[in-house]
Amino acid sequence: MAGSFFRVACQDCENEQVVFGKAASEVNCAVCGTTIARPTGGDAEFTGSVVETVEAR
Numbered sequence: 903m904a905g906s907f908f909r910v911a912c913q914d915c916e917n918e919q920v921v922f923g924k925a926a927s928e929v930n931c932a933v934c935g936t937t938i939a940r941p942t943g944g945d946a947e948f949t950g951s952v953v954e955t956v957e958a959r
């Protein structure tokens with residue numbers, strides 16, 4: 903399993919960003935800076951809403 907990417911929508915501004923499913927550091931929205939994913943040691947916890955899963959190529 904190489905891990906998947908997820909398209910996550912920011913809850914504040916609805917900007918969509920592709921985030922690695924096992925992100926090792928906090929991922930912030932590129933537009934407004936809100937945290938949209940945080941690391942948990944395994945799969946990242948998304949604070950935004952996942953729009954779709956993007957399979958790793």
Ligand SMILES: [Zn+2]
Binds near residue numbers: 913917
């Ligand atoms: Zn945002």
